[in-house]
Amino acid sequence: MSVPRVLSDRYEIGELLGRGGMADVYKARDIRLGRSVAIKMLRADVARDSQLQARFRREAQAVAGLNNPFIVAVYDTGEHVVTNQGHDSSHVPYIVMEYVHGKTLRDLIRSKSLTIDQSVDYTLGVLSALDYSHRSGIVHRDIKPANVMVTEDEHGALGQVKVMDFGIARTISDSAATMTQTQTVMGTAQYLSPEQARGESVDARSDLYSAACLLYEMLAGRPPFIGDSPVSVAYQHVRENPPLPSIYNTELSPALDALLLRALQKDRAHRFQDAASFRRALRAARTGVMPTAAASPADCSPAAVAALAVSGPVAAPALLPLPAAEDATGPVQAVDDGGPSTRAMAKVLAGGALTTDDGGAEQAADVPPADNRRRRAWMITLFLGLVIVLGGGAMVGYNMLNAEPAAVVQVSIPSLDGSPQDEALTQLRNLDLEPHVTDEYSKSVAAGDVIRTQPGSGTMLNPGSAIELFVSKGPSQVTIPKDLAGKTESEVRDDLRALNLTFNNNELVNDGIIPATFVVTTDPAPGETVPVNSGITLRISTGQVLMPSLFDLTKDPDKVEEAVTAELKKVSPHLDVTFEEAENTVVTPGMVTNQSISAETAVAQHTTVVVTLAKAPEPAEPTPTPTPKPTKTAKASPSATPKETPAP
Incomplete structure (x- = not known):
């Protein structure tokens, strides 16, 4: 099966950790919470088996409700749709579990x-x-x-x-x-x-x-x-x-x-x-x-x-024979031989043979008197041995039944202050104590660590006794960090969630410095102290600013460009300006006559605005004076003579 890179837009699949009869286990990363997890995924080739799917889901249901440090925790379940080469699809269930390195x-x-x-x-x-x-x-x-x-x-x-x-x-x-299904x-x-x-x-x-x-x-x-x-x-x-x-x-x-x-x-x-x-x-x-x-x-x-430790048959204890009778011919005391069965056993031990009389009774054949005495001695020894064994066993049994119970060995409560909760629970359970966890706030003890025990450390308790374990939930009030501006929303949420704070709906605000989708500030503001579980509003940058009015920023025409640039940088360091000039007979030269983006218009950061400055019109060229044409004079007659000018 081709494993997808990400499941449910949250779990990034990594290396294969193990492979079983019906499922594969992968190491993965929870993108949302930023932690390593293990994902157990039903193999695609058995995903259509309804019994295996039911077994797989039963596992998730069984463990989901178990919260114990000695049991691998289940965080989430889901299904991934796998499309096969024949263009048919199958739903492959998966379980998201605690990742255990070991x-x-x-x-x-x-x-x-x-x-x-x-x-x-x-x-x-x-x-x-x-x-x-x-x-x-x-x-x-x-x-x-x-x-x-x-x-x-x-x-x-x-x-x-x-x-x-x-x-x-x-x-x-x-x-x-039962453990059998279809005879398996x-x-x-x-x-x-x-x-x-x-x-x-x-x-x-x-x-x-x-x-x-x-x-x-x-x-x-x-x-x-x-x-x-x-x-x-x-x-x-x-x-x-x-x-x-x-x-x-x-x-x-x-x-x-x-x-x-x-x-x-x-x-x-x-x-x-x-x-x-x-x-x-x-x-x-x-x-x-x-x-x-x-x-x-x-x-x-x-x-x-x-x-059970003895290999082979258990050997019978050696029996010491009684002394033989002093005089074989003297009177022999009568002994209870225990009946035919006992006599037969004694005969076998003595090595003799048995015969049967006409009435079916067992008797020894051709046994001389000395053999009879040895036989009786062995019988007496056997009976004495049985009496000793049975009597000793009865005495041991009586002593065991009537022995006083051993004194209860008490255990001492160890010092657990500052220990992680799981470690403290393990130590107490190993001492056969029954710990009960109570959460409370603490300024000095980190969340999840032990504050104290009740009874305190050093107290002697009987095994099976209950003990109260007080575990820190962290301080009752926390200070909102001051370095949140410019971080992503997920980073800020992780930081504040670690302080046991909750969240209200986000607010979008214009900001000339923080890029779009990044956090500008919070409400309450960074640096303020608030109770745990308080609702925090994140103010997220739109990446836009309102264009200011660039008219009449100064009366000095020589400082207009400097004033316009300073006004834009005050709104956002990422706004740019370009100046151009246009003749204007009304406005003082060098003063602003127009801006390409109207004031109070929302624009994105890194926008360029064009500012028009007034310019004095060029002076008009002088109109040329027309040259008069010369007057025509009548041509003199050749016969005419000039008049003489009289002398002054």
Whole structure:
């Protein structure tokens, strides 16, 4: 399947983390919240199988209501439409889950790096998850190493367990929730409870059996039953007893052997009845305390553990013969030989043969008197041995039944001030305490960290006691950050949401500096202190400004251009101006006569306005004076003589 880059315009798909029988798991990034998530997506080739789709959706419904630090959280679900080559489409459901960086218990078991303490700690975490899910009415039905993650920090240190994959989970009230569907056993053979293998209905105790198989494999390095096929393994779960894990790991104590014998009982009524009791017994067994007797006699008693540890038949204790009679011919005291059956046993022990008389009674054939005395001595020794064994067993049983119960070992409350909530809950549950969380405001303790406990640290409590854990919700009042201007809306929302503030509808405002779609300011304004959960209004820039009037900014014509430029920069540093001149006989030269964009008009940043300045008209050219034409004179007659001018 070609994986889309983004699902639902929110989840950016990354690397493939794992592949199962019906789904693939990818690492992804939640674009909206900016966090890493894991997305489990049903494979396209099985997306049309209605049963698998129902199972997939059931997993999301089962885990969505479970909020526990030992269970992988589910954040969201959805469907992605996949178009195939034949142009037909299918709806592929997916689940958005908490991303856990770490390793599965299967990887740790294969690496053979688990210690006894780590195995017990991880099982306690699994039992805590099962205790929570069972109290919520959910049976997992597929507990196995591959379905349990162990978190890992950046330095490679392992942390707490996370139970995942509730794909075949059912509610406890679902009476039809058997493990067989169309004659196929669902689950994993090495970890099936006997009732699952038989196809019977399951309950919380079935999960506890699988958890015991998980603990067995971590301690012994192998599952309790191994076979050539799943059917042979399932048969062993139903019919055979597992070998003691101490056979494969000699460092295990008899207490852990006895605990696993009880947890792996075939009859669910003889196992631990809930995860809490299993958890308490496991903590006690870690310190060498034998678990209490199971419902069936001697199921997990020390004698049963010792008997299973013996390879081959148990040898009978050596019997010391009584002294022989002093005189074979003297009187012999009568002894009660116990009847024909006892006599026959004594004869076999003595090495003689038996014959039968006509009446069917057993008798010894040709037994000399010395042999009779030896036979009687062995019989007496046998009876004395039986009396001693039975009497000793009765005394031990009486002492066990009438022994005073061991004093309750109290636990001390650790100092948890300032610890993260999940870490504090884990520590308290590991001490078999029942923590209850109360949230309250605190100026000095970060949100999500512990403020105090009630009773306080150092107090001694009995296991199972309730303890109040006060967790900080952060301060009751917060200060709006001052550096919000110029950030994107999503960045500002993340910053304010982290301060437990809410949001009103946005307002659009003109701004000459902040680009369009970026935050200009807030209401209340940045720097103000407000109560948590207050509604904040984000004012978002339109990227536009109102054009100012550029007329009559100064009376000095020589400073008009400078004044116009300063006025535009006052409105926005991103507005530009171009000057041009036009002759005007009315306005003083150098003064503004026109602007290309009218005042109070909204314009985008980086707009250029053209300003027209008055210019004096050019002087008119002088009109040329016309030259007079010369007067024509009559031509003189040749005969005429000039007049003489008289002398002055």
